[in-house]
Amino acid sequence: MKRFKEQIIILNLIIKKPTSLASLIIVVCFVVVGLTAPLIVPYSEDAWGLTYNVEKRFLPPSLEHPFGTDALGRDMLSRVLLGSSFSLVIAAGVIGLSLIIGIPVGVAAGYHGGRIGTILMRITDMFLAFPPLLLAIVFAATLGRGLLNLIIALAISWWPWYARLVYVQTNTVKNMPYIDSAKIAGLSSFKIMTKHVIPNALTPTLVQAALDTGSAILEAAGLSFIGVGVKPPTPEWGLLVSEGWQSINYAWWIAFFPGLAILITVVGFNLFSDALRESADPRIRRTILMRLGIKQ
Amino acid sequence: MKNHSILRVEDLSIDYIVLGGSLKAVRNVSFEIYEGEVVCLVGESGSGKSTVGLAIAGALPENAIIRSGRIIFMGKNLLEAETRNKKVNNIMIVFQDPAATLNPLFKVGEVISDVIKTHLQIKEREKIKEKALEMFRMVELPDPTRIYNSYPHELSGGMLQRVVIAIALSTNPRMLIADEPTTMLDVTLQAQIIDLLLSLKRKLGLSMLFITHNLGVASEIADRIIVMYGGELIEEANSSELINNPLHPYTRGLMECIPRTHIKYSKLKHIPGTIPDLANPLKGCIFSDRCSEVMDVCRVVKPPIKEYSRNHKVACHLYMEEKQ
Amino acid sequence: MSRLVEINNLRKYFPIRSGLFGKIVGHVKAVDGITFSVGQSEVVSLVGESGSGKTTIAKCLLLLERPTSGEILFDGYNITEARGKEYRDYRRSVQAVFQNPFLSLDPRMNVHDIISEPVKNHMKLSRKELYEYVSKLLEMVGLDQSFLEKFPHELSGGQAQRVAIARAISLNPKLVILDEPTSALDVSIQAQILNLLAELKEKMNLSYLLITHDLSIVRYISDRVLVIYLGKIMEEAPTEKIFKEPLHPYTQTLLTSVPDPFAKDVREKVILRGEPPSPTNPPKACRFHTRCPHVMDVCREEEPPEIQFGEKHRTYCWLHVKK
Numbered sequence: 001m002k003r004f005k006e007q008i009i010i011l012n013l014i015i016k017k018p019t020s021l022a023s024l025i026i027v028v029c030f031v032v033v034g035l036t037a038p039l040i041v042p043y044s045e046d047a048w049g050l051t052y053n054v055e056k057r058f059l060p061p062s063l064e065h066p067f068g069t070d071a072l073g074r075d076m077l078s079r080v081l082l083g084s085s086f087s088l089v090i091a092a093g094v095i096g097l098s099l100i101i102g103i104p105v106g107v108a109a110g111y112h113g114g115r116i117g118t119i120l121m122r123i124t125d126m127f128l129a130f131p132p133l134l135l136a137i138v139f140a141a142t143l144g145r146g147l148l149n150l151i152i153a154l155a156i157s158w159w160p161w162y163a164r165l166v167y168v169q170t171n172t173v174k175n176m177p178y179i180d181s182a183k184i185a186g187l188s189s190f191k192i193m194t195k196h197v198i199p200n201a202l203t204p205t206l207v208q209a210a211l212d213t214g215s216a217i218l219e220a221a222g223l224s225f226i227g228v229g230v231k232p233p234t235p236e237w238g239l240l241v242s243e244g245w246q247s248i249n250y251a252w253w254i255a256f257f258p259g260l261a262i263l264i265t266v267v268g269f270n271l272f273s274d275a276l277r278e279s280a281d282p283r284i285r286r287t288i289l290m291r292l293g294i295k296q
Numbered sequence: 297m298k299n300h301s302i303l304r305v306e307d308l309s310i311d312y313i314v315l316g317g318s319l320k321a322v323r324n325v326s327f328e329i330y331e332g333e334v335v336c337l338v339g340e341s342g343s344g345k346s347t348v349g350l351a352i353a354g355a356l357p358e359n360a361i362i363r364s365g366r367i368i369f370m371g372k373n374l375l376e377a378e379t380r381n382k383k384v385n386n387i388m389i390v391f392q393d394p395a396a397t398l399n400p401l402f403k404v405g406e407v408i409s410d411v412i413k414t415h416l417q418i419k420e421r422e423k424i425k426e427k428a429l430e431m432f433r434m435v436e437l438p439d440p441t442r443i444y445n446s447y448p449h450e451l452s453g454g455m456l457q458r459v460v461i462a463i464a465l466s467t468n469p470r471m472l473i474a475d476e477p478t479t480m481l482d483v484t485l486q487a488q489i490i491d492l493l494l495s496l497k498r499k500l501g502l503s504m505l506f507i508t509h510n511l512g513v514a515s516e517i518a519d520r521i522i523v524m525y526g527g528e529l530i531e532e533a534n535s536s537e538l539i540n541n542p543l544h545p546y547t548r549g550l551m552e553c554i555p556r557t558h559i560k561y562s563k564l565k566h567i568p569g570t571i572p573d574l575a576n577p578l579k580g581c582i583f584s585d586r587c588s589e590v591m592d593v594c595r596v597v598k599p600p601i602k603e604y605s606r607n608h609k610v611a612c613h614l615y616m617e618e619k620q
Numbered sequence: 621m622s623r624l625v626e627i628n629n630l631r632k633y634f635p636i637r638s639g640l641f642g643k644i645v646g647h648v649k650a651v652d653g654i655t656f657s658v659g660q661s662e663v664v665s666l667v668g669e670s671g672s673g674k675t676t677i678a679k680c681l682l683l684l685e686r687p688t689s690g691e692i693l694f695d696g697y698n699i700t701e702a703r704g705k706e707y708r709d710y711r712r713s714v715q716a717v718f719q720n721p722f723l724s725l726d727p728r729m730n731v732h733d734i735i736s737e738p739v740k741n742h743m744k745l746s747r748k749e750l751y752e753y754v755s756k757l758l759e760m761v762g763l764d765q766s767f768l769e770k771f772p773h774e775l776s777g778g779q780a781q782r783v784a785i786a787r788a789i790s791l792n793p794k795l796v797i798l799d800e801p802t803s804a805l806d807v808s809i810q811a812q813i814l815n816l817l818a819e820l821k822e823k824m825n826l827s828y829l830l831i832t833h834d835l836s837i838v839r840y841i842s843d844r845v846l847v848i849y850l851g852k853i854m855e856e857a858p859t860e861k862i863f864k865e866p867l868h869p870y871t872q873t874l875l876t877s878v879p880d881p882f883a884k885d886v887r888e889k890v891i892l893r894g895e896p897p898s899p900t901n902p903p904k905a906c907r908f909h910t911r912c913p914h915v916m917d918v919c920r921e922e923e924p925p926e927i928q929f930g931e932k933h934r935t936y937c938w939l940h941v942k943k
Contacts, residue, residue, distance in 0.1 A: 177724040180684055181787070185738035186711035196726055340806035341777075438894070452895045482669035482833060483877040484892045490879070491891050509806065512836075512879030539881045553811035555836040556882055563818075564840055566811035570776050 013279040020275035026268025034088030037081045047078035049233025058251045068253035070243065079235040080257050086236045087265065090151055091216040095209050097155035098162050105159075106166025107201065111174055111193055121167060127160040133219060140228040150229045154219055158212075162205055169201035176200075211276065214269025221262050237262050302471060302503050303329040303352065308365030310347050310356070318361075319574040321347045323527045325365075326601075329471070334497055334504040336518035336535075338511055340550075342571045344527040349473045349507045353389040370470065388464035392476040394456035398448040405444035408432075408463045415467040431462040434499075436492060454485035458492065465496070471503045478513060490517050511554060515539050520607075523547050526572035526582040529601060533608040543610040546583045581613065589614060624795055624827050625681070625714075626657040630690035632676050636900065648900050650676040652851035653690070658795060663821065663828040665842040665859070667835055667874065671899050673851040674831045678797050681829070682716055712742055715788040719800040721780035725772045725787075731758070732768040735787045742791055757786040760823075761816060778809035782816065789820060795827045802837060814840060835878050839863055844932070847871045850899055850907045857933040867935040870908050906938065914939055 014020040033040075041047040053073030061068045067076035105124060109117035127135070140153035173179065174197060182192045221238030223229040230236045232243070237258040244255030310322040322344040329335045337345040350356045352367055354374060367374040369387065391397050398407060408428045418424050425444070432440035435458040448456060457477060464472060474493065478486040494517060496502055508514055514521050514535070521538045523531040523546070531544040542548045552565035569586040578584055584594040593613050601611040631654075633647040651673040658664045666674045679685040681692060683699065691698045699710050715738075718724040725734050735754045739745065745753060755765050761782040772780055781801065788796050798817065802810040818841055820826060830842055838845055838859065845862045847855045847870060855868040866872045873890045892911045897903055903910050909919040916938060924936045 177718050177720065178726045180682070181716075181718070181724050181784075182726070182737070183684060184682055184711070184714075184716050185787075186708065186741050187737070191741075199728055200726070340808060454895055482896070483835075484669060484873055485895070486879070487877040487889065487891050488893075510879060511807070512881050515881035516879050550807060551881070553807050554881070555811075555814070555840040556880055564811045564815055566815055567808040568812075570778065570809075571806070 010276070010279040014275050017275065019271055020279075023268050023271035023275055026264060027272045030084060030265050030268065031088065033081060034084040037085040041078040041081050043075040043078040046074035047082040047235060049074065049079070049235060058247070058254075060251075061253055067257040068251070070254045071247060071251075076240075076254060076257055079240060080237070080261050083235045083237045083240060083258060083261065084265075086147070086230070086234060087217045087220065090147070090154070090220045090236075091213045093151035094154040094158055094216045094220070095212060097151060098159040099205075099209055101155070101159040102162030103166050103202065103205070105163040106205075107170050107193070107198060109163075110167040110170025110201070111197055120163075124160045124163045124167075127157070128164065130157075132157040132161075133222065136219060136223060137226070137228055140223050145227075145229065145231045147230050147234065150220060150223060153223070153228075154216065158216070162209065165205050165208060166201060169204055170197060173197050173200045207276070211269065211273035214266040214273070217269075218262065218266045300331050301328045302331045302370060303505075304366075304368040305348070305352070306366045306368065308348065308351065308367065309363040310344075310351060311361045311363055312347075312357075313359045313361060317575050320577055321360075321527050321574055322351070323577065325524070325527075325529045327522055327529060327532060329503055329505060331503055332497070332501045333519045334493075334506055334517055336506045336508060336514035336521045337524060338508060338514045338521055339524035340509055340571060342526065342574060343524040345507045345509075345524050346475055348524075349389065349475050349505060352505065353387055353473050355389060386470045387473060388467060388469040388471075389473040389475065390457075390460050390464050390477050392479050394453070394460040395448055397460055398456065400448050403445055403447055404451070404459050404463075405446075408444075408459075408466055411463055412466050427466065428462075431466045432459070434465065434496070435459075435462045437462070453481055454488060457481065457485075457489055461489075461492070461496075465500070465502075469502075471505070473505045473507070475507045476509070477506075479508070479510075486513070493517060511539075511550060523550075526577060527574060528582050529611065530583065531608075531610045531612075532601070537608055541608075543604060543608070543615060544583075544612050545587045545589050545614070549588075581611075622660050623657045624660050624662075624694070625829075626693040627677070627681075628655050628691045628693070630654045630677065630680060630692065631688045632673070632680060632685060633688045646900055649851050649902060650899060651680070651687075652902075654848070654851070654853055656846055656853070656856065658827050658829055660794075661821070661825050661827055662844065663830060663842040665830040665832060665838045665845045666848060667832060667838060667845055668848040669833055669874075669896060671850060671896055672848045673899070674848060675799060678716070678799050678829070678831050681797060682714065683710075708742070712791045713794040714797065715791065715793040715795075716797040716799060717781070717784050717788050717801045720804045721775075721777065721784045722772055724784055725780060727772055729771070730768070731770050731772075731775075731783050734772075734783060735790055738787060739790050753790075754786075757790055758783075760789070760820070761786045762812075776809075777805050778812060781805065781809075781813055785813075785816065785820070789824060789826070792824065793826065795829060798828055798830045798832075800832055800834075801830075803832070803834065810837070817841065835874055836880065847874065850897065850902045852907055853936065854908065855935040855937075857929075857935075861933055867929060867933075867940055868908075868937050869912050869914050869939070871935075873913075906936070 014024055045051045051074060056069050056073030057071060059065055059069040065075050065077065067080060070076055070079070105120050109120040135157040136153050139156050140150060143149035143153055179192060179196055182196050187195070220229060221236070221241070224236045224238030225242045227242065230239055232239060240258035241255045244251070244258070248255050306326050308322055308325045312319040312321050325348060337348060339345040347356070347360070351362065352374070362375060365375070398404065405428060408431065409424045412418055412424050412427050418427065428444060429440045432443055437443050437455060437458050443451065443455070443459065451459065478489050481489060490513065493504065497504060506514070506517055518535045521533060521535050522529060523544065525546050531538065531542070531547050538547070542551050549565065549567040553567065555564060567586055572578065572582055580595040580597055581587070581599055584590050587594065591613060599611045599613045599616060601609050602616065604610050604615050630651055632651040633649050635644045636646045636648060637643065638645045654677060656664070666677060668674045676685060680687045687700060692700060694710055694713070697706055702710055732754055735757055736750050739750060739753060754768065758765065758767060763779065763782055767779070775783065801817070802813050805813060814837060817828070821828060830838065832838060842859050845857060845859050846853055847868065849870050855862070855866070855871045862871060863875065866875055873892050876889045890913060894911050897910055904920070905922050906919040906924050909915045912919065918938050924938045925941070926934050926936055927940050928934050
């Protein structure tokens, strides 16, 4: 328990501030729903888009279909719920893939420096020179529609940010006196890198990566919305909005609910990342404590 | 000395709110500084010496709470709301790291000009610059015009500390608080800065509160030394009296810890244990858990600070009994 | 006393690069021709202010920097070229304690892992043996087993420095380099650490190379002192001699600059004017001439020769040439 004292205190701080608490609840709900949606959706076949039901087209929200039905008579609640699973998979895929590319590049460039380091970082800079969304659109369009292609396209625009972050962190850690201590202890370069440099350099990057979930969901939805993301009938939120867009005048609910889902999730993640940053930074933490008037 | 008191601190207590509780950083501290006098607050880390300095300068961090006390400067309580909101340019503070106090994006000349303009209400540019150069000359900076046009990173640590002192003095303050101003400097530069502060004191009749962890530095600059430990004031005396006749076991211990340059000896004395826990300060004497002469009464009753002899006060049960 | 480490004419220049292609535009001459030795179970102090090159010398000795020229002899071989067994032997024999324990200990490791890391790397011990060995080391530095599971941020400065010392002595080294080991500590804690170091030296027959700017701790612990300024030796002498008969004006200034509450009346203070020059462009001839209170014409023109004063006392100063 002692090891997690700091974490427990941070959690305590988050719970005490209403917006932070709300964001925490949203994030937890999103993850739980995302993991269980395939099992809990009321109309499983509708959710996966395997059905076509003419009688049920464009039904407004009702008890039977709380989010209404779409142009093909599918239950929107089921589709939006399952959409969270796709968002979760996409976000995890994009961030995971970006880390897999970004970490080795950043560590290699940061720890070894020299010519290889310079070349690696110049390549990273080239990617960073393009607006990320534009880069993702170009690659998504080139690769064609599909879940995996969407993840790859987003990761291509995403990894340089992590590479840069890891590079800076590695560079800082590399020059810490405890690295000198490790050299004096006689550890090999490899051991120093794996035991000291990487663990110390990665923590901030991994925290950042977890907090980027919101942005990943938003960008994926953006690409699907403009038609270079996943293929229909995948219940991806961006695609759902795009499908509902055409009938917005007479069936507002089709675009509205997936849009709302995107909004809540992204705002939730962003607020949560702010809350975490506030609570973890000792300087800002003080002011929160003050504002809350915590006196013991 | 028949001087007037310029600053009186009465029963000052300050807490810091931190993760999971509060630190009672300063507890019931009272002392006085007379006009033209240099008083040194001496203590180790966690003694509360810097907190006292910051409280007087009105520069406490946001998580500090003043629990009790008054700080009376030239007849006004600085802690009262109306005085607090007014800019007090009669007290200036100089910190340990001059590079951190100066904005790296501005030339030091611009910084001092700004201070002169706002505090002294001088409008003409030439007059401001003239005053700035005069201040630089006063702190014995070589080539003031070049310094005026330099950025902080172009100057060395010793020069920057002089610049910061010049800026502080440019508002014609009545009192200067110096918080470890020589700690980051090499010994030869430290000697220069101490020399400078002493000559400024003579020239300007400046009162000074000098905060340091180094008893050696304190003995060189102070008229009077106040020793703090664990947030409390434990001994106060004239500089030479305190050095030659320390009373409190902590002060004595501290004195014996200092390796000396002019005699050789085989084993250093040290004070066992670690600095006190400020979240739950001891009930009795704050030093009782490390004191080698501890008595039963020390663990239960906090000794008040009492006059032991003329100009020498101490907070210790050892000396209470002697007098009774 | 046999010699343990010999440093011959050590130089370390750091290139100053500038521009797009990193063209070398000059050198910081951090260490510029330094010769000295450390004997078996001897404590030698390197005293100097910032920019004197004292830390660079330590880094060269610890193989953290490669010297530009000169040699460092240990056990008869040049350590900058040591490979294989010789290299491992040297690594084992020379350890270090740095100024700030909170920076020199990995914040993610607990005390047990910190101390056992060098041991695991050099010796084959079972887990139980290792645990006992580490506990014994902790005891030697005055800490008990309850510290094994703690992380550096849970320790006080003095406790953390004790852990760093335990790690440094874990391999039974011959030489420990102490780089400002007490500058970050409070006075009362500084005395504890100095006493501990003195005690360990006796117990383990250690040699120390103490690097410090603080002359007051030098007298307590060291046998011999080297005073350096801008990468060059100014004076070398047995500790007592440095304090009693300092010959070089720089040594004299350093001695009187240390604020000592008990020496106030004993000595006359020499206050230097001006700032130390930059090691990028050090003064020609005698390096100290720009600040020296006794400067003469010859000091600006020619480098002073080495002058011996009795046994083991040497200085580089024109003042003493005439005699």
